[in-house]
Amino acid sequence: MFNGPKKDKIVSAYKPVEFPADTAEGLANALDVENIAKRMARQDLPPSDAHSVDAQELQFKQEIEKRAIQAKARIQQDANFKEMEIANLSLERDLADLSALPETFTNTIDREYQENEPELKQLKVQYTVALDDLLAFKRQHDLRREADYPLSKTKSAGLLFFMLIIETVLNANFFAQGNDLGLLGGAVQALIISLLNVSVGLMVGAFILRWKNHISSSRRLLGLIGTILSATLALLGNLFVGHYRDSMIVDPDNGERMAVQQFLNGPFELQDFNSWVLVAVGLIVFFIALYKGYTWDDSYPGFGKVDRRVQNAKEELLATKAELTDAMQDIYEEHVQNAESYYKKMQKDKQQLEILFSSMKNDFVLYRNYLSNLKNAYQYLITLYRQTNKKERTSSPPAYFAEPIVISLDELTQVNEPTDRRQLFDSYLTKAAADFPEIKNKLLTAQSVKIQQINELCKI
Structure with missing residues (x-):
């Protein structure tokens, strides 16, 4: 890097001392x-x-x-x-x-290291404790695999939002018939029903369906029963929505009461084909949301959460x-x-x-x-x-x-x-x-x- 002293030509910037020029x-x-x-x-x-x-x-x-x-x-x-x-x-x-x-460099990096050493030790302890908890969790639940869950929820959230919009758009026209506010009123009703289908399906998949994989047979049974009951309720709820649409077309003023009566008389006896389409769309959205909720995290309850603690501690x-x-x-x-x-x-x-x-x-x-x-x-x-x-x-x-x-x-x-x-x-x-x-x-x-x-x- 250094080639030794350079021997460049020197040009003085100083004026010579002046003495009188007397002869x-x-x-x-x-x-x-x-x-x-x-x-x-x-x-x-x-x-x-x-x-x-x-x-x-x-x-x-x-x-x-x-x-x-x-x-x-x-x-x-x-x-x-x-x-x-x-x-x-x-x-x-x-x-x-x-x-x-x-010497000054060594002193400087020593001081920098000493200032950060306590934090590094604390983070190392946090990682070690989280890793021990993960290993204990795997032993307790007889898990011999690594946790499997999406690193980013952006795609799943985007798909659910897309489904919400699609169902709302598809059903808005169905509900507009018989609604005093027309298409706008139908869109509001469709949005509420879509929100229910998406949110309920997501929660059932995330908090109930996963328990079917638990090591405890009783919890597996409860998970299956809870999922079947939730799916049944979703089916009945969407059938009621179909009856509600039929009733609003026939008698908008007494649509709610007529829908309840028709539903009790025969849940599957819908009058209009479009009502069956409405039920089908709602169930499709519900089950897609249920699947997304199920795959939102690892399929074994709590496994993803414990594993993420380790990953987060490691990353930090x-x-x-x-x-x-x-x-x-x-x-x-x-x-x-x-x-x-x-x-x-x-x-x-x-x-x-x-x-x-x-x-x-x-x-x-x-x-x-x-x-x-x-x-x-x-x-x-x-x-x-x-x-x-x-x-x-x-x-x-x-x-x-x-x-x-x-x-x-x-x-x-x-x-x-x-x-x-x-x-x-x-x-x-x-x-x-x-x-x-x-x-x-x-x-x-x-x-x-x-x-x-x-x-x-x-x-x-």
Whole structure:
């Protein structure tokens, strides 16, 4: 992933320190050296017996020293600013943070695990208890198979709703005959009867018919008897609906009373063929609903409920485990990204150091050149002053005019040049690039150990 420090071309974003561009001739003109030398010569000054430089030469020297001190202030201010920026570069700290990532990652996932461990243990206990209950239930009821029930009730519910609508639509027209509200009234009556057929059939299949499969012979018998009675009642109820329709056609005002009388006289003596169709449709809907109720859950009473407790506990345990595992993966990816960020920042800081250091070195080259120019300018000023004075005066010049012209600016202009830390920063980058595979491997190992610990805790 890392290819070591890059050696891209460095372009400085810092302007060089500016020093005055005065020439020796320009300084001589600015200080009026020749005129001052002539004026002093007309007065035969400095005296021929003078042993030290006069006030004029001292003034020229002070001017040069002042300019040197001003240059020192400029270079020192710029160096201090750039040294502060270099001090803010944090390759050593970033390398330490990069090296500490495995430890911080381990601490983080340990804390995450400890926060979720009690919940996982509780869910594991719930699953274990539910599984024990299921096994005990199977032993008690001599069941040697797995529970069989639809995972989703959507299709069954949709079919029942469809049957409800179909029966209502089919019967609405039958009941509309003789109804004061016409088709609307017939639809309402048909809907009520359809609801009764569907709901009763569903409940008989779900809560009565299943008991025919019970291990207890008495409960099996009760289940069969209850189912037969319920089916008989459904048959009689639908026959009564057929008589009710016959009566409403003949005498709408006394339909209910006539229907009761005809039903008691002969339940199967319907007058109209459409009434028989009405009874047939009702019974078909009832028995389909009964079958759907029977297959709504496992055919053995209570088996599906106990099994679902196990499945729900298992799903909840596995879901919580998956969430924690995903959290571990997110933490791992975050730490890998942090490692890459640290390295990229170190590369950027190294480039910034190159820029700053190169800029400072260039500034010091300019500073030394400027000081050298000042020394040359001083020699020029003093030489010009003495030669002009010597030429214009009538008396002999002082003996020191023949001495070498020397000025030392070292004590006034001493500035500590920047320490070259580029090699040190290179070593940090090289170590980071070399350590990264091992750091990533440590992260991956710590993650694997923790996930294995989670798997052991959630093992089922």
